[in-house]
Structures are given as C-alpha cells and as structure tokens.
Amino acid sequence: MSKPLPSWNDGAxxxxxxxxxxxxxxxGSAAYVRPEDRVAVFDNDGTLWAEQPMYVQAxxxxxxxxxxxxxxxxxxxxxxxxxxxxxxxxxxxxxTEHDAAALVAATHAGMTTAxxxxxxxxxxxxxxxxxxxxxxxxxVYQPMLELLELLRANGFTPHIVxxxxxxxxxxxxxxxxxxxxxxxxxxxxxTKLEWRDGRPELVKLPSLTSLDDGEGKPINIxxxxxxxxxxxxxxxxxxxxxxxxxxxxDGPRMRLLLHHDDSAREYAYDRDAKAGRLDxxxxxxxxxxxxxxxxxxxxxxxxx
Amino acid sequence: MSKPLPSWNDGAxxxxxxxxxxxxxxxGSAAYVRPEDRVAVFDNDGTLWAEQPMYVQAxxxxxxxxxxxxxxxxxxxxxxxxxxxxxxxxxxxxxTEHDAAALVAATHAGMTTAxxxxxxxxxxxxxxxxxxxxxxxxxVYQPMLELLELLRANGFTPHIVxxxxxxxxxxxxxxxxxxxxxxxxxxxxxTKLEWRDGRPELVKLPSLTSLDDGEGKPINIxxxxxxxxxxxxxxxxxxxxxxxxxxxxDGPRMRLLLHHDDSAREYAYDRDAKAGRLDxxxxxxxxxxxxxxxxxxxxxxxxx
Numbered sequence: 001m002s003k004p005l006p007s008w009n010d011g012a013x014x015x016x017x018x019x020x021x022x023x024x025x026x027x028g029s030a031a032y033v034r035p036e037d038r039v040a041v042f043d044n045d046g047t048l049w050a051e052q053p054m055y056v057q058a059x060x061x062x063x064x065x066x067x068x069x070x071x072x073x074x075x076x077x078x079x080x081x082x083x084x085x086x087x088x089x090x091x092x093x094x095x096t097e098h099d100a101a102a103l104v105a106a107t108h109a110g111m112t113t114a115x116x117x118x119x120x121x122x123x124x125x126x127x128x129x130x131x132x133x134x135x136x137x138x139x140v141y142q143p144m145l146e147l148l149e150l151l152r153a154n155g156f157t158p159h160i161v162x163x164x165x166x167x168x169x170x171x172x173x174x175x176x177x178x179x180x181x182x183x184x185x186x187x188x189x190x191t192k193l194e195w196r197d198g199r200p201e202l203v204k205l206p207s208l209t210s211l212d213d214g215e216g217k218p219i220n221i222x223x224x225x226x227x228x229x230x231x232x233x234x235x236x237x238x239x240x241x242x243x244x245x246x247x248x249x250d251g252p253r254m255r256l257l258l259h260h261d262d263s264a265r266e267y268a269y270d271r272d273a274k275a276g277r278l279d280x281x282x283x284x285x286x287x288x289x290x291x292x293x294x295x296x297x298x299x300x301x302x303x304x
Numbered sequence: 305m306s307k308p309l310p311s312w313n314d315g316a317x318x319x320x321x322x323x324x325x326x327x328x329x330x331x332g333s334a335a336y337v338r339p340e341d342r343v344a345v346f347d348n349d350g351t352l353w354a355e356q357p358m359y360v361q362a363x364x365x366x367x368x369x370x371x372x373x374x375x376x377x378x379x380x381x382x383x384x385x386x387x388x389x390x391x392x393x394x395x396x397x398x399x400t401e402h403d404a405a406a407l408v409a410a411t412h413a414g415m416t417t418a419x420x421x422x423x424x425x426x427x428x429x430x431x432x433x434x435x436x437x438x439x440x441x442x443x444v445y446q447p448m449l450e451l452l453e454l455l456r457a458n459g460f461t462p463h464i465v466x467x468x469x470x471x472x473x474x475x476x477x478x479x480x481x482x483x484x485x486x487x488x489x490x491x492x493x494x495t496k497l498e499w500r501d502g503r504p505e506l507v508k509l510p511s512l513t514s515l516d517d518g519e520g521k522p523i524n525i526x527x528x529x530x531x532x533x534x535x536x537x538x539x540x541x542x543x544x545x546x547x548x549x550x551x552x553x554d555g556p557r558m559r560l561l562l563h564h565d566d567s568a569r570e571y572a573y574d575r576d577a578k579a580g581r582l583d584x585x586x587x588x589x590x591x592x593x594x595x596x597x598x599x600x601x602x603x604x605x606x607x608x
Contacts, residue, residue: 036478036484113526157484157486159486166527174340180461181529181530182529182531183486192519192523193519193522198553199552199553200548202522202523209513219495219506222495223495226470226485226486227486241497245497248503249503
C-alpha cells in the first residue's frame with residue numbers, strides 16, 4: 001500500500017490516527033479490537049462534506065419548494081414556504097438541518113421512496129456549490145475519503161450518522177463515500193406500504209419518526225448498528241453525544257472533532273452560527289482529550 | 305469450494321437456489337446484480353431457527369417475568385403477568401411474538417441495553433429447547449446456515465428481518481449466523497440516553513417504537529437497508545409483505561417460503577396456529593410462483 005493519508009500533513013493528528021489504527025489491529029495489543037467490533041461513525045455535514053454557507057439538503061428543500069410551488073398556491077400565504085418562494089435571504093440562512101428534513105418530508109409526502117431517490121439524484125447531478133462552483137458531491141473532503149479508505153483497509157466498518165434525511169443521504173453516499181446504504185443513518189420520516197401499478201411501494205408520509213441529532217445519534221447508532229463505535233468523528237454540538245457515547249472509558253477509542261478554521265480554502269466558524277456561542281463540543285473536546293483536527297493545519301488539501 | 309448446500313437434497317429447490325446465485329453473479333447475464341445490490345433478507349423464527357412449540361423470546365419473557373416477580377408484587381393481580389407466574393399453559397401458548405416483545409420491553413424498562421444484552425446471553429447459554437433438549441442456538445437449521453454461507457461466498461449481504469426484539473436477536477445472531485449486528489433488524493423499543501457511573505448509557509423504555517412484522521418488515525428494510533432485497537426467505541404470514549416487496553417484477557428476484565411439514569424431525573404446521581386458517585403466504589406463493597421449501601423433502605438434515 002502507498003503511504004496512507006497522503007492529504008494529511010505530517011504531525012500529531014495524522015500520527016494519532018495511524019497509531020490508533022495500528023493499536024486496534026495488532027493482535028495481542030491491549031487496545032486490540034476484533035474486526036467485527038471495529039465500528040466507526042462519521043457525521044456528514046461539516047465532517048465529510050461542506051455545510052457552509054447552508055446545509056446542502058436545505059438548498060435542495062428550497063429548490064424543491066420553488067419547483068413545486070405552482071401546484072401549491074396555498075404555500076404563498078404559509079411559512080416557511082412563503083419566505084423560501086420569495087427568496088427571503090434571512091429565512092434561508094436560518095434554516096437548520098431539521099427544518100430542511102421537515103420541509104423535505106412535507107414537500108415529498110405522497111411520493112414513493114424510489115421517486116424521491118430519483119429526484120434527489122437528479123438535483124445533485126446539476127446543483128452547484130455557490131462558492132466553489134462544483135457539484136456538492138465534489139465538495140467532500142479529500143482527507144476524509146483517505147481516512148475512510150484507511151479504516152476499511154484495516155477491517156473497520158465506517159457508518160454515516162447524520163442529521164440529514166436518510167433518503168437524501170442514500171442518494172449519494174454509496175457512490176461518493178463507498179459506504180453501503182445499510183450503513184447510512186440519518187433523520188427519517190414515516191412511510192407506508194401501498195400497491196402502485198401492481199407492485200408494493202413505500203410512500204413517504206409528512207411526519208418525521210427520528211431526528212438523528214444530539215441524543216438521537218447514540219439512540220440511532222444502537223438501533224441501526226447495535227454496537228458502540230470505537231471511532232467517532234464529528235464537527236458540531238449535534239455530534240457531542242455521539243462522541244461521548246463512543247467506546248468504553250477504559251477501552252480503545254478515538255473521538256475526533258473537525259475544526260473549521262480555514263476561511264481561505266473552506267470556511268472558518270468557531271461559533272455556532274445559530275446560537276452565537278462557542279461550540280460545546282469544542283469545550284468538551286478540550287476537557288476529555290479528544291483529537292481536534294484543524295482544517296488549516298492538518299490538511300494538505302481540502303477537496304479532491 | 306466443496307459442494308455447496310450439502311444438507312439440501314438434490315432436486316428442484318436446491319437447483320433453483322444454485323441457478324439463481326449463478327445468474328445473479330454472472331456478469332453479462334440478464335439477471336446480473338452488482339455486489340452492492342445483492343441484498344438478501346431472512347425471517348428468523350421458523351425460518352432460521354425453530355419457533356415451535358413457542359417463540360424462543362416468549363420463553364425468555366416468561367422466565368424473566370418469573371425471575372423478576374418477587375420484586376413486582378403488583379404483577380400477581382395483573383395480566384398477562386399473573387397467568388405467566390401461575391404457569392397457565394393456555395396463556396403461555398397464546399403468546400405471540402409481539403406479546404413477547406411487549407413483555408420484554410415492559411419487564412426490562414430501566415435496564416441499560418448492555419445489561420439487557422448480558423441477561424439475554426446468560427439465558428440463552430443455559431435455556432434448552434423443551435423437546436430437543438439442546439440450547440436454542442443449536443436449534444438453528446443446518447441447511448439455512450449453508451445457504452447463508454453460499455450467499456456470502458457470492459457477494460450477497462444477508463440481513464435478518466424478524467418480528468422478534470432487535471436487542472434479543474443481537475444477543476446471538478452474530479455468533480450463531482455470522483450476521484453482523486448492523487444487519488439484524490427486529491422489533492424495537494424506545495431508549496433514552498442517561499449518564500450512569502460517568503458514562504452515557506442507553507436505557508430501555510417500556511414502549512415499542514416499531515413492530516417488525518407484516519407491513520413493518522418492508523418499512524424497516526427501507527429504513528435499515530435502504531434497498532429492495534433480491535432474495536427474501538420467510539415462513540409465515542408475517543413475512544408476506546417482505547416477500548412481495550423483494551425485487552422488481554421484471555428483475556431478478558427469488559422469494560422462498562419454508563414449509564414446516566416434518567413432524568418427525570421438527571414440526572408440521574400448515575395452518576396459522578392462532579387464527580386456524582391456511583397461511584395466506586402459502587396461497588400467494590402458489591399464485592406468484594415463489595419457491596416453497598419442504599422441510600421434509602428438501603432437507604437432508606435439519607439441525608447441525
């Protein structure tokens with residue numbers, strides 16, 4: 001194998017990753033973990049791909065609302081639809097991942113999961129990042145792709161645990177990250193089984209069943225994976241509980257927090273954009289000795 | 305590789321399985337399926353292991369109720385606890401998979417998921433099948449273990465999709481079937497995150513979130529796997545929708561129904577034990593050309 005993690009600068013962070021992988025995979029080492037227990041979890045927005053200036057799924061939701069607006073005259077008098085249709089920048093910027101998931105659920109109710117998947121794929125194929133002017137699936141982080149590859153080569157099973165909608169995530173995660181759809185976890189909406197054209201289809205309903213954020217992340221990790229991860233990688237307060245949940249206090253575990261401190265190549269945002277306070281996760285990272293990854297210092301290259 | 309499916313008798317059923325696997329894995333064949341889409345789903349009770357004379361999890365629930373009864377004097381006046389504590393055979397026999405899951409949820413509320421897992425594993429290690437007098441994990445079907453192995457060797461990913469409780473299933477499925485916990489789907493109860501002894505733990509709550517039976521199976525297949533299976537194997541009406549959901553009408557797919565017609569080596573039960581009617585799944589199997597597997601005729605050997 002060629003040199004692992006080539007887009008990571010030599011230094012303490014890269015070395016900590018290599019040391020952890022080596023310890024976990026060395027039989028007889030105190031930190032050895034059996035391959036079936038090498039579960040790794042990754043947040044998506046802001047951890048595997050760019051989440052600024054807005055969550056990608058929020059942009060998708062906005063485009064969908066505008067596209068579907070002619071069929072829904074009632075939206076013109078109804079928030080948040082009204083603001084989005086009118087292009088209210090402030091309302092757009094305030095959309096959270098949850099708002100987007102709820103909006104997607106509402107606007108896509110009645111659609112089959114297959115139709116939704118086609119719609120999301122078609123949007124992703126043509127939509128472009130407003131600053132980088134390339135498809136969002138090319139605004140993924142090259143160093144993270146290399147980390148996923150290193151982990152897989154060492155018997156780890158990486159999972160995505162994102163606040164984004166699970167059906168939206170699955171429209172690109174397999175192809176973009178090489179992570180099978182069964183290992184992609186996200187916020188989810190209710191569905192019901194309905195026969196259409198002589199075939200059972202799952203139809204999306206407007207209500208959410210699970211918000212995969214904060215406490216929802218460990219809950220969904222247990223539901224979908226059934227094991228505590230030994231490696232967890234996030235970038236915001238929504239990932240706090242997931243990182244705290246990872247590993248045993250006396251066992252091998254690695255918790256990583258991506259610090260966006262690179263306005264030149266990507267974005268710099270120490271503070272929670274919505275609440276205006278220092279990310280709690282960054283505080284806990286300092287107290288508990290998590291690995292804080294500096295985009296500016298640790299990454300040779302950001303995008304592929 | 306030695307001869308595949310050695311515990312299956314030569315005949316149409318075994319041949320159909322081999323032909324399907326061969327067609328799906330032959331590049332260029334009309335039925336070719338890419339490895340990442342070779343999703344297979346299996347019911348557990350009555351498909352991978354014996355479900356007679358009672359669901360294994362129902363036996364576990366009964367034992368747990370009796371064990372916990374001294375701490376719950378109120379149960380003596382409360383159904384279904386009263387009947388179970390008093391050993392009411394009729395009440396026992398009438399317990400469904402759902403009753404068992406609900407009972408397990410109720411009796412185990414307040415316990416962490418790790419404590420539950422230890423309890424279930426300890427019970428499975430000492431409990432014995434009343435007729436076969438061996439642990440339940442040895443009452444799995446040898447021909448099915450061989451089928452799982454054949455599928456894995458051909459790039460399929462087998463998943464369990466069971467009406468049983470997901471935490472109970474995960475106490476044995478990985479070791480018994482070689483199916484990772486992330487690929488085990490079942491009925492699930494709510495949990496909440498709580499700090500205990502300085503560590504975040506998931507605590508079981510008494511309410512169910514999902515009944516993984518009937519229509520619940522395709523819904524959970526979508527939620528947990530995110531793809532339509534190309535092979536589905538079940539044995540009862542609870543599997544009907546899962547089998548109907550598998551594959552595309554014009555694409556490669558195989559639907560199998562295990563017919564328990566072997567009272568000498570296992571059990572014979574054509575009819576739904578509760579409703580006294582011919583299984584609807586068996587009817588649909590005949591109409592739609594599913595493969596009905598006869599335990600008596602197709603299996604050389606039943607248990608390992």
